[in-house]
Amino acid sequence: MIDLIASTPFARLMILALIFAIVVIAAMVALSFIESRITVRGELRQIADRGTGLVQDASLRRRTDGIWNQLIDRIERSGLSLQDTKGEDVLRGRLRAAGFTSPLAPRMYTLVRLGLIVALPALFVLLSLALGNTISILRLYLVGSLLASAGLFLPALFIRARASRRETAITNGFPDSLDLMLICVEAGLGLEAALDRVAREMTIAQPMVSELIATATLRLRAGASREEALRGLADDAGVDEVRSFATLLIQSDRLGSGIGQTLRTYSAEMRERRRMRAEEKAHRLPVLLSIPLVACMLPTMIGVLMLPAIIRMITKIGPIMAGGG
Structure with a gap:
Protein backbone atom coordinates (compact mmCIF):
# COMPACT_ATOMS: atom_id res chain seq x y z
CA MET A 1 0.00 0.00 0.00
CA ILE A 2 2.81 2.36 0.89
CA ASP A 3 4.70 1.43 -2.28
CA LEU A 4 1.56 2.11 -4.32
CA ILE A 5 1.11 5.51 -2.76
CA ALA A 6 4.80 6.32 -3.22
CA SER A 7 4.70 5.35 -6.88
CA THR A 8 1.51 7.32 -7.71
CA PRO A 9 1.95 11.12 -7.96
CA PHE A 10 -1.77 11.81 -7.51
CA ALA A 11 -1.89 9.75 -4.32
CA ARG A 12 1.14 11.60 -2.95
CA LEU A 13 -0.52 14.93 -3.66
CA MET A 14 -3.73 13.84 -1.97
CA ILE A 15 -1.84 12.69 1.13
CA LEU A 16 0.09 15.97 1.31
CA ALA A 17 -3.12 17.99 0.86
CA LEU A 18 -4.80 15.98 3.62
CA ILE A 19 -1.87 16.53 6.00
CA PHE A 20 -1.85 20.25 5.16
CA ALA A 21 -5.61 20.53 5.83
CA ILE A 22 -5.25 18.73 9.18
CA VAL A 23 -2.40 21.02 10.23
CA VAL A 24 -4.33 24.16 9.19
CA ILE A 25 -7.50 23.07 11.01
CA ALA A 26 -5.53 22.19 14.15
CA ALA A 27 -3.75 25.57 14.04
CA MET A 28 -7.04 27.44 13.61
CA VAL A 29 -8.62 25.56 16.53
CA ALA A 30 -5.59 26.23 18.72
CA LEU A 31 -5.50 29.93 17.78
CA SER A 32 -9.24 30.36 18.43
CA PHE A 33 -8.87 28.69 21.84
CA ILE A 34 -5.88 30.86 22.74
CA GLU A 35 -7.67 33.99 21.55
CA SER A 36 -10.77 33.20 23.61
CA ARG A 37 -8.62 32.63 26.70
CA ILE A 38 -6.76 35.89 26.13
CA THR A 39 -10.06 37.75 25.69
CA VAL A 40 -11.50 36.29 28.90
CA ARG A 41 -8.35 37.09 30.85
CA GLY A 42 -8.35 40.63 29.49
CA GLU A 43 -11.96 41.18 30.52
CA LEU A 44 -11.30 39.76 34.00
CA ARG A 45 -8.21 41.93 34.37
CA GLN A 46 -10.19 44.97 33.25
CA ILE A 47 -12.94 44.23 35.77
CA ALA A 48 -10.39 43.62 38.53
CA ASP A 49 -8.47 46.81 37.79
CA ARG A 50 -11.57 48.96 37.42
CA GLY A 51 -11.25 50.51 40.84
CA THR A 52 -7.50 51.08 40.46
CA GLY A 53 -8.08 52.63 37.03
CA LEU A 54 -10.66 55.01 38.43
CA VAL A 55 -8.28 56.08 41.18
CA GLN A 56 -5.42 56.59 38.70
CA ASP A 57 -7.72 58.50 36.35
CA ALA A 58 -8.86 60.75 39.18
CA SER A 59 -5.28 61.40 40.32
CA LEU A 60 -4.18 62.11 36.74
CA ARG A 61 -7.11 64.45 36.28
CA ARG A 62 -6.23 66.31 39.45
CA ARG A 63 -2.61 66.58 38.33
CA THR A 64 -3.64 67.88 34.90
CA ASP A 65 -6.06 70.35 36.44
CA GLY A 66 -3.27 71.56 38.70
CA ILE A 67 -0.97 72.19 35.73
CA TRP A 68 -3.68 74.06 33.84
CA ASN A 69 -4.54 76.02 36.97
CA GLN A 70 -0.94 77.15 37.39
CA LEU A 71 -0.69 78.14 33.73
CA ILE A 72 -3.97 80.08 33.83
CA ASP A 73 -2.98 81.82 37.05
CA ARG A 74 0.34 82.94 35.56
CA ILE A 75 -1.39 84.26 32.44
CA GLU A 76 -4.01 86.14 34.44
CA ARG A 77 -1.34 87.60 36.74
CA ALA A 163 -21.66 67.49 22.61
CA SER A 164 -23.68 65.97 19.77
CA ARG A 165 -21.81 62.66 20.00
CA ARG A 166 -22.18 62.60 23.77
CA GLU A 167 -25.91 63.33 23.54
CA THR A 168 -26.36 60.52 21.02
CA ALA A 169 -24.42 58.07 23.18
CA ILE A 170 -26.42 58.94 26.30
CA THR A 171 -29.73 58.79 24.45
CA ASN A 172 -28.97 55.38 22.96
CA GLY A 173 -27.53 53.90 26.15
CA PHE A 174 -30.00 55.18 28.73
CA PRO A 175 -32.84 52.68 27.98
CA ASP A 176 -30.51 49.75 28.73
CA SER A 177 -29.59 51.38 32.03
CA LEU A 178 -33.27 51.84 32.84
CA ASP A 179 -33.94 48.15 32.21
CA LEU A 180 -31.13 47.17 34.55
CA MET A 181 -32.35 49.69 37.12
CA LEU A 182 -35.85 48.23 36.86
CA ILE A 183 -34.49 44.74 37.51
CA CYS A 184 -32.58 45.99 40.56
CA VAL A 185 -35.62 47.83 41.96
CA GLU A 186 -37.91 44.84 41.43
CA ALA A 187 -35.31 42.63 43.13
CA GLY A 188 -35.73 44.70 46.30
CA LEU A 189 -32.95 47.28 46.10
CA GLY A 190 -33.55 50.90 46.95
CA LEU A 191 -33.01 53.72 44.51
CA GLU A 192 -29.51 54.57 45.76
CA ALA A 193 -28.40 50.93 45.73
CA ALA A 194 -29.94 50.44 42.29
CA LEU A 195 -28.15 53.50 40.90
CA ASP A 196 -24.85 52.29 42.36
CA ARG A 197 -25.33 48.81 40.88
CA VAL A 198 -26.24 50.18 37.45
CA ALA A 199 -23.24 52.53 37.49
CA ARG A 200 -20.88 49.65 38.23
CA GLU A 201 -22.42 47.27 35.71
CA MET A 202 -22.60 49.75 32.82
CA THR A 203 -18.98 50.92 33.07
CA ILE A 204 -17.84 49.01 29.99
CA ALA A 205 -21.04 48.99 27.92
CA GLN A 206 -22.10 52.62 28.43
CA PRO A 207 -19.29 54.59 30.12
CA MET A 208 -20.95 58.00 29.78
CA VAL A 209 -24.22 56.86 31.32
CA SER A 210 -22.27 55.03 34.03
CA GLU A 211 -20.35 58.20 34.88
CA LEU A 212 -23.56 60.23 35.15
CA ILE A 213 -25.27 57.69 37.39
CA ALA A 214 -22.14 57.27 39.53
CA THR A 215 -22.00 61.04 40.05
CA ALA A 216 -25.64 61.06 41.15
CA THR A 217 -24.88 58.20 43.57
CA LEU A 218 -21.96 60.11 45.06
CA ARG A 219 -24.22 63.14 45.55
CA LEU A 220 -26.70 60.97 47.45
CA ARG A 221 -23.93 59.55 49.62
CA ALA A 222 -22.60 63.04 50.29
CA GLY A 223 -25.91 64.02 51.88
CA ALA A 224 -27.84 65.58 49.01
CA SER A 225 -31.54 64.91 48.79
CA ARG A 226 -32.95 62.64 46.14
CA GLU A 227 -34.44 65.58 44.27
CA GLU A 228 -31.12 67.47 44.23
CA ALA A 229 -29.22 64.39 43.02
CA LEU A 230 -31.72 63.71 40.22
CA ARG A 231 -31.76 67.33 39.10
CA GLY A 232 -27.96 67.29 39.10
CA LEU A 233 -28.09 64.14 36.97
CA ALA A 234 -30.36 65.91 34.47
CA ASP A 235 -28.13 69.01 34.38
CA ASP A 236 -24.97 66.95 33.85
CA ALA A 237 -26.54 64.92 31.05
CA GLY A 238 -28.10 67.81 29.15
CA VAL A 239 -30.46 65.39 27.36
CA ASP A 240 -34.23 65.80 27.27
CA GLU A 241 -34.86 62.11 27.97
CA VAL A 242 -32.76 62.21 31.13
CA ARG A 243 -34.46 65.43 32.26
CA SER A 244 -37.86 63.80 31.79
CA PHE A 245 -36.65 60.74 33.70
CA ALA A 246 -35.43 62.86 36.61
CA THR A 247 -38.69 64.85 36.69
CA LEU A 248 -40.69 61.62 36.60
CA LEU A 249 -38.78 60.12 39.53
CA ILE A 250 -39.10 63.35 41.54
CA GLN A 251 -42.85 63.44 41.01
CA SER A 252 -43.13 59.74 41.81
CA ASP A 253 -41.18 60.28 45.03
CA ARG A 254 -43.41 63.22 46.03
CA LEU A 255 -46.65 61.38 45.30
CA GLY A 256 -45.45 58.15 46.87
CA SER A 257 -46.11 55.94 43.84
CA GLY A 258 -44.07 52.86 43.02
CA ILE A 259 -40.74 53.42 41.32
CA GLY A 260 -40.83 50.05 39.56
CA GLN A 261 -43.93 50.82 37.52
CA THR A 262 -42.59 54.29 36.73
CA LEU A 263 -39.32 52.84 35.45
CA ARG A 264 -41.11 50.19 33.42
CA THR A 265 -43.38 52.73 31.71
CA TYR A 266 -40.63 55.23 30.97
CA SER A 267 -38.25 52.52 29.73
CA ALA A 268 -40.87 51.37 27.25
CA GLU A 269 -41.40 54.96 26.11
CA MET A 270 -37.68 55.53 25.61
CA ARG A 271 -37.33 52.33 23.61
CA GLU A 272 -40.27 53.39 21.47
CA ARG A 273 -38.59 56.76 20.87
CA ARG A 274 -35.33 55.04 19.93
CA ARG A 275 -37.19 52.78 17.50
CA MET A 276 -38.91 55.81 15.97
CA ARG A 277 -35.55 57.56 15.54
CA ALA A 278 -34.16 54.47 13.84
CA GLU A 279 -37.18 54.33 11.52
CA GLU A 280 -36.77 58.02 10.74
CA LYS A 281 -33.14 57.47 9.75
CA ALA A 282 -34.15 54.46 7.67
CA HIS A 283 -36.78 56.50 5.83
CA ARG A 284 -34.19 59.19 5.11
CA LEU A 285 -31.84 56.72 3.40
CA PRO A 286 -33.62 56.66 -0.01
CA VAL A 287 -33.48 60.44 -0.21
CA LEU A 288 -29.81 60.50 0.76
CA LEU A 289 -28.97 57.67 -1.65
CA SER A 290 -30.66 59.42 -4.57
CA ILE A 291 -27.85 62.01 -4.74
CA PRO A 292 -24.97 59.54 -5.38
CA LEU A 293 -27.24 57.45 -7.59
CA VAL A 294 -28.07 60.41 -9.81
CA ALA A 295 -24.49 61.72 -9.79
CA CYS A 296 -22.71 58.41 -10.40
CA MET A 297 -25.03 55.81 -11.87
CA LEU A 298 -27.27 57.93 -14.09
CA PRO A 299 -24.47 59.08 -16.46
CA THR A 300 -23.26 55.48 -16.73
CA MET A 301 -26.74 54.19 -17.51
CA ILE A 302 -27.28 56.91 -20.09
CA GLY A 303 -23.95 56.06 -21.68
CA VAL A 304 -24.73 52.32 -21.78
CA LEU A 305 -28.16 52.89 -23.29
CA MET A 306 -27.12 55.57 -25.79
CA LEU A 307 -23.77 54.17 -26.86
CA PRO A 308 -25.16 51.47 -29.26
CA ALA A 309 -27.43 54.04 -30.93
CA ILE A 310 -24.51 56.47 -31.27
CA ILE A 311 -22.28 53.77 -32.79
CA ARG A 312 -25.05 52.75 -35.19
CA MET A 313 -25.58 56.35 -36.25
CA ILE A 314 -21.86 56.82 -36.85
CA THR A 315 -21.48 53.60 -38.85
CA LYS A 316 -24.70 53.84 -40.89
CA ILE A 317 -25.70 57.45 -41.18
CA GLY A 318 -22.18 58.89 -41.15
CA PRO A 319 -21.10 57.39 -44.52
CA ILE A 320 -24.40 58.34 -46.09
CA MET A 321 -24.05 61.93 -45.01
CA ALA A 322 -20.42 61.97 -46.11
CA GLY A 323 -21.30 60.55 -49.50
CA GLY A 324 -24.21 62.91 -49.92
CA GLY A 325 -22.02 65.86 -49.03
Missing part, protein backbone atom coordinates in the same frame (compact mmCIF):
# COMPACT_ATOMS: atom_id res chain seq x y z
CA SER A 78 0.35 89.03 33.67
CA GLY A 79 -2.78 91.10 33.01
CA LEU A 80 -4.73 88.97 30.50
CA SER A 81 -8.16 87.95 31.82
CA LEU A 82 -9.53 84.64 30.53
CA GLN A 83 -13.00 84.97 32.03
CA ASP A 84 -16.00 85.55 29.82
CA THR A 85 -18.00 88.07 31.81
CA LYS A 86 -20.97 88.20 29.41
CA GLY A 87 -21.82 84.58 28.61
CA GLU A 88 -19.84 82.50 31.10
CA ASP A 89 -22.92 80.55 32.23
CA VAL A 90 -23.85 79.75 28.64
CA LEU A 91 -20.28 78.71 27.87
CA ARG A 92 -20.12 76.56 30.98
CA GLY A 93 -23.35 74.87 29.95
CA ARG A 94 -21.96 74.10 26.47
CA LEU A 95 -18.76 72.69 27.91
CA ARG A 96 -20.71 70.60 30.40
CA ALA A 97 -22.85 69.24 27.57
CA ALA A 98 -19.62 68.24 25.81
CA GLY A 99 -18.35 66.44 28.91
CA PHE A 100 -15.95 69.07 30.30
CA THR A 101 -17.11 69.49 33.89
CA SER A 102 -13.97 71.01 35.37
CA PRO A 103 -14.32 74.47 36.95
CA LEU A 104 -11.36 75.56 34.83
CA ALA A 105 -13.03 74.51 31.56
CA PRO A 106 -14.29 77.98 30.47
CA ARG A 107 -10.91 79.63 31.03
CA MET A 108 -9.09 76.72 29.37
CA TYR A 109 -11.44 77.06 26.39
CA THR A 110 -10.69 80.79 26.10
CA LEU A 111 -6.96 80.10 26.41
CA VAL A 112 -7.08 77.51 23.62
CA ARG A 113 -8.95 79.90 21.33
CA LEU A 114 -6.45 82.70 21.95
CA GLY A 115 -3.56 80.31 21.40
CA LEU A 116 -4.96 79.11 18.07
CA ILE A 117 -5.59 82.67 16.91
CA VAL A 118 -1.88 83.42 17.37
CA ALA A 119 -0.43 79.97 16.54
CA LEU A 120 -2.05 79.33 13.15
CA PRO A 121 -0.88 82.58 11.45
CA ALA A 122 2.54 82.19 13.06
CA LEU A 123 2.75 78.63 11.72
CA PHE A 124 1.86 79.88 8.24
CA VAL A 125 4.61 82.51 8.40
CA LEU A 126 7.19 80.00 9.65
CA LEU A 127 6.33 77.48 6.94
CA SER A 128 6.50 80.15 4.25
CA LEU A 129 9.90 81.32 5.46
CA ALA A 130 11.17 77.74 5.74
CA LEU A 131 10.12 76.99 2.15
CA GLY A 132 11.68 80.21 0.91
CA ASN A 133 8.45 81.78 -0.33
CA THR A 134 8.04 85.52 -0.31
CA ILE A 135 5.04 86.80 1.63
CA SER A 136 3.34 89.94 0.44
CA ILE A 137 1.45 92.21 2.79
CA LEU A 138 -1.87 91.45 1.10
CA ARG A 139 -1.32 87.69 1.23
CA LEU A 140 -0.22 87.86 4.84
CA TYR A 141 -3.29 89.89 5.73
CA LEU A 142 -5.77 87.62 3.91
CA VAL A 143 -4.29 84.27 4.94
CA GLY A 144 -3.62 85.48 8.48
CA SER A 145 -7.21 86.67 8.82
CA LEU A 146 -8.57 83.37 7.56
CA LEU A 147 -6.34 81.32 9.85
CA ALA A 148 -7.15 83.52 12.85
CA SER A 149 -10.87 83.15 12.12
CA ALA A 150 -10.40 79.39 11.86
CA GLY A 151 -8.60 79.35 15.19
CA LEU A 152 -11.49 81.31 16.70
CA PHE A 153 -14.26 79.05 15.42
CA LEU A 154 -12.63 75.58 15.36
CA PRO A 155 -12.87 75.05 19.16
CA ALA A 156 -16.56 75.97 19.03
CA LEU A 157 -17.14 73.45 16.25
CA PHE A 158 -15.23 70.81 18.20
CA ILE A 159 -17.29 71.45 21.34
CA ARG A 160 -20.53 71.27 19.34
CA ALA A 161 -19.54 68.00 17.63
CA ARG A 162 -18.42 66.44 20.91
